[in-house]
Each structure stands twice: as structure tokens, then as C-alpha cells.
Amino acid sequence: MKRELTDIWLRNLAPPASGRLEIRDTDVVGLVLRVTAAGVMTWSVRTRTKDGKQTRPKIGTYPSLGLSAARKAARLALTGITSGADPIEEKRAAREARRHRMAEATVTERLAEWRAGREADIEKPWSDRYAAEVARICDRDVTPRLGNRALVETTRADWTALVATKRKAAPAMAASLYRVVSSFLNHAEAEGWVPLPLLPRKGAAKLAPMPKARTRVLTDGELLEVWRATEGEGVKVRAFVRLLILTAAREMEVADIAVGEVDRARGRWTLPGSRTKNGKGYAVPLAPLAMAEVDAVWPAGGEDCGGDWRMLGSINGNGFRGFSKLKARIDATIASNRAKDSAGLEVRPMPAWRWHDLRRTARTGMTRLGIPRDHAEAAINHVSGRTKIERTYDVHDYADEIISALGRWQAHVAGLVTAQPAAEVVTLADRRHRAA
Template sequence: MLPAQHKRAAAFIKNLKAPAARQELPDDGVSGLYLIIQPSGALSWAVRTKVGGRPVKVTLGRYDEEGSGLGRIERPSRTQVLNITQARDLAVKVKKDAERDHDPRLLRAEKSSLQYWFDEFLRTARSTGFKGKPVKASTADEYERIIETDIKPHWKHVTDIRTIDDRDVKTLIDKLPSGAQRNAFALLSTFFRWKPVIRFIGKNVIELADAPPKPQSRDRVLSHDEIKAVWNAATACDYPFGALVKLLLLTGQRRDEIANLKWSELSETFDTITFEGSRTKNGRAHIVPLPQLATTIIKALAERPRVAISPGKMSDYVFTTIGTTPFSGFSNGKIALEKHCDPALPDWHLHDLRRTVSTELAKLRVTQEVTEAILNHKSGKVSGVAAIYNRYEYADEKREALNLWADRLQQIVIDRPRPKLVASQ
């Protein structure tokens, strides 16, 4: 065993003889630290610890009496040299990382990889955030979706994050559809302006990249025939996308707010949704009264077997395929739905359903204040100073308006027999 006292340990190592077979000498100074002696006489440091309850062994570096000359060694490396003090300090750091379930072997191998930094970025977003508080859960989920769907598939060739420059950003953005370009660029702006990334790369990559042009504002509103086509297609679609689309069309809520809906956000009778401020785009708590047709859809979903996330624990997400995360396969879901659309719909997005609901509410003579309360959207008639003083929630009016819209929607989608033509005499 290596003595805990530095000078005695150094003298002990100096007098070691090459063994006939590989040996490991435990250190008396730091539990789990070993000096490995090879028959060739080569000496190296390793630490044994546990990650997630499983034992792991991490090579810290080679032994050298003088060490690397650096005051602090940040991560393990087979090529670096460590004296006794450096090896003990690094062993303590590695063990602390392991206690936080950060596999030090991966930290060593992937510190420069894109995957490592995206993982750290998402972990920071959910824990401490970038401005002193965690980002909203829905925002972090959207970060993860953009990374997995729009960025990583196009940057498979990147093996070291330090090789990325503004040309890689431009090439990536050019490959994306117009609707995804600005979202991806906004995420990369946050990512490459994050101080740990700047320190590691040595520059701010995004400074030289041009932001994609702002997309033109859409004004697409579905006609009654198109509303009927979408509703019937949603009826033909499997869980979860069909029911999700129907609730979007019945309530006018934002796509992610319904897609991320939790059973705990629903009232016992399934006739009300209560969103906390952390779940909404504007940070305002929002109550959505559900018409009977929406309640019927949710009751049918409640009768389905819930997805388990662990033995005896069911997922809280209403729309999910794996239990631990909400449904996010919108592109594939829309493709599947469009196969059932008759007639086919030209150039439409899920967000058009929200605009369509707003337009149909206006046709039903619902006031703008109530419509904005339903949409949780304070940018129109009730805004500015008026919004500050108007704290009325329009609860009864919202329920009445959504009931009117549900009745009208049922009239739109019902199949009526065509009148028979009578031949003239």
C-alpha cells in the first residue's frame, strides 16, 4: 500500500522493482486509487468507483515524479503524466463525478464530442438554466426535440465540437425546411453563446453565422370542408395523434400544450384543463374549460391501458408512446393523418387549427376578449395597460364559447345525405 504521506509515498515508488506479473498497489491517501505496476516497469494511476451502482475502473494517467507541471488536472487521459498529488486530486474529482452518475470513462472519451456537450446543455437547461433559473420544462423538451430531429442527423460527421465553424451552421440551416430553420438557429445561438462551450471551443461560432430570414406570417384558415376532412382523418388515425388533433381543433390551444398534457392537469370529471404558468408560452397560468365532446374523447383515452414507466408507476402523460416523455412525432403523425384526408389539404400546418378556431369563434359572435382568454393570448384588444388592470378570467364565457364551437363543429363534420334530384315532369 502506498503511504499517505507524500514524501514517503514518493520514496516507496522510487524503490519499486518491476514485478513478474501486473500488480495494483492501493493508495492509503485516497480510497479507490491504485498505482498499477507493469512487468515492463511502466507505472500508471487508476481509480475504482461505482456509477449507477455498477463498479468501474478509470485510468487517470501515467506516473511521473514531477507530474505534468499543471496546477490542476481536469479529466483522465492515458497520455498525461501525474505525480502523487495530481493523481489523488483527480481521483477525488472522478469519484465525485461518479457519485452524480457522470460516467468518468465517457467524460474522458467524449469531452470533445458533440453528444457530450448537447447532454451537458440539456442538463444545465433543466437544472440551473442559463440565467439563474431552470428553463420551462416544455422549452427544455423542445430543445431536446430540435437537437435530436434537426441538428444531430446533419452533424453525424462532427467528431470534435472544436472543428465546427459558421460554415457548418450555414450548411445545416440550409438543409432544414423553412419552418425549422429559425428554431434550430435560435437553439444554436443559445448553445454557442453558453460560456462553457465558448471556453472549450475558444470562440463564439454563431457570431459569424447569418440568421435565416423571418418567415412570412401565415393567415391560413381551414374551410368547413377542410375542417371536416381533418376531423374524419383524425378519427381514422391511431392513438395518440388522432385524438390529439381533435383536442386541438376543439380547444384552439397550442400544439405543445396539448401534446404535453398530463392526467394531473385534468379535473376529476375531465371537463377542465389547468395549465401552470411553467407550461404556457407566456408564463401565465391558464384554465381551459372542455366541451362535452372533448371530455368524451379524454374519457375514451382514460379507458386505454396506461403506459408504465416503472413497475407499479404509470406515466402522467395523456399522449405518450414510451411513458417518460410526451408525444413528439408530429411530422410522421401529420403524414399518417394526411393519408386519410379526403379531399387532400393543400399547404396546412397544425397551428392553422388554432387560427381556424379563433376565426370560427368570431363567426359565432364571441367577443375578442373571450377569444383571447380561450387562446391565452393577450396581444389584441386586451393588452398593455388594459391587460394589467383587467384580471377577469372569463371562466363562464370561455365555457359557453367553447360549447358553442363544439356544437358548430359537430354540425360541420356530420355526414348529411345528399338531396335526391327529382326529374322534372
């Protein structure tokens, strides 16, 4: 039917009992409103393209698109069609282009899109620390193997193999990789980037189970062997290993020690929260043995180099890297030293150990030295050893206790290295406590 449409008439328009009703506007010739029995009202433009082909592009639904706006949209569409445009063909081409883009989008491109969206999420944003961890995992583990492939062409076998390979090389890191990859692929499925899930929904227990907690602790003799194995290394490498032993800090924390973090006058290394695993900064004492290692790598320009100048890298200003190669050299040196000292007898290899075992060794050593548990936990910047109630009601920063605990540990190591009994280190806080 034809008629001049008005807002009042449209508001009172009832849907047909069955089928559909079409009303052609007499004001804008070509504008059509289709009404279904379900009450759905759809605007479209009915006309012919320049080559005579009939076309009927949809322009919206009523009442979301009111009469005035529908007429304006219809006039624009009719003008375009008269000029040679074909809206339906353009939409079809756009859909095809989207499908083509989706088919060609690489894993790297989709990862970047996913990360950007998650980092910009207002309701559940990633923390800076977690965003950096995701970036590191993607750049280290995912992009090198699958980055250049189209995401839709990857298979479940590709992704499970990625996690399985990581599990063989580094079981603990495989769990983190699984979490990141699983989150990404769930998002990809929800967005329609892939038609099917590419990782099992509950596959973590099988594909990347958490490894058993390590309990390896080096004996005093083994610790001394590691210390002496660094004697043939360069000063920066030697400082890295020895500061790991003395400070009980994590590998990356020591590897990136910077000029601005060290107060040489006070013998303090202050780790900012941005560089610690739990986001909590703390101060580490540098007794004479530790200060000697820092002094050996202190840059010629000192503080003029800038606070961010990292002291241990092979390239000036960068942090130390090459953990695996260094570990292999240290192990080889220890084996060689044991052979030299064996006097021809059978040589027993040192039981396998990792860099992180030095941290556990220090923590265990503090207990042996009689350091209270909460002080020793604070000394390695652990918060997991305290209950939620303790963390809520005991907000003491343990700064003095950390200095005391690590000072006693460093004195113990000094005793091993110099073959002298460890002198007790007493901080100002200790003196006050004893005087009370």
C-alpha cells in the same frame, strides 16, 4: 542579495530604478523574491531536481502571498523536489493535458458543460421552460449531426449547414435553433474552446429569418373533411385530431393530455401552466362531443393509473407522437374521399394546411360567431393580444369567458358534424350577465 526576510522589511522594500532585484531568503534556503522596476514581486523556489537539473517554479506574488505563507509553500515545494518531483515539468504536462482535453472535447460534452453552467448561473439563470427548450433543440438538432465530433474540429460551414438544413425543413424552428447555437458558440469562443467565431455575429436575418406569418384558415367544409378523415384511425389518434379541432389547444398540449387534468364530472380539462407556451394555466370546456373522445381513450384503471398518465400514446401512459406520419395519412384519406365523391370529375386537392392551422381556424371561427376579441384571445390562452397596460391593470382571469367562447365553438363544430344547426351554449356567467 541574501538576507533574512521580515514583514517590516518587505513592506518598506522599494523597487529598483531599472532592471530587477532578487533577494534570497536565509531562513528558507531556496526561497527567492524577484522585484521588478514596475514593483511586481514574485516568489519562486530555486533548487535542483533529483537528476541535477536546475528548476525555479513560481509559487505566488507578494503581497497576495505573505512571507509566512511563502516560506511554508517553499518548504513543501523543496520537499517534493527532493523526493523527485519537477514542478515546472508537471505544470507543462498539465497544460499539455488541458490542450489535449480541449482538442478532444466533443460538441456533446461542451454543450453539456455550457448548459450546466448557464442553469447554475445565479445572476441570470435560465427558466425551467427555457432550459427544457434548449435541451430539446440540442438533443433533436445538434447532437445527432455534430455531437460526436470534437468541437475544435468543427467549422463555420458545419454550423451554418446545420441551421440551413433546419430552415428548409422547418423555417420557424430554424430561428430558435440559430439562437441556441449562436449563444453556445459565443460562449465557446469566450471560454477559449474554439479560436474563432463559428457563426456570423449577425447572421440570423440571412441564415434563419423568421418566416412570414401564416394565414391559412380551413373552411367549415374542409374542417369537416379533416374530422371525417379520422374515422378509419384508432381511437387515440382520432381523439388527438378531434380534440385539436374542438379545444383550439396546441399540438403538444393535446398530445400529452393526462388523466389528472380532466374532470369528467364537470366536463373540464385544466391545463397546468407547466404545459402551456406562456406558462399560464387555464380550463377548457369539454362539451359532449369532446367528452366522447376523452371517454373513448379513458384508461381502464381511471384515476388509479395516476394523474400523470397520458392517454393518447401508442404506449400506455405516454403521450401521442408521430405528428408528421399522421398528417400524411389524413391528407391521403381526404384525397381519396374527394376522389370517391367526384363522380369522375376533376378532383381539386385540399390546399396545404398544418396542425397549427386548426388552432387559427378555431380562433377565426370564434370571431365569426360574434365572440368578443378579448374573450376569443383568452380562449386560446393568448396574452399577446392585450397591451402591456391592459395586462397590468386588467387582471381578470376570463375563466367564464373562456368556457363560453370554447363552448360556442364546440357547438358550432357539433353542428357541422351532425349536420344540425349549432345550439347556443350559455354558461352560468352568461345567464347572470343577461339577467343584470
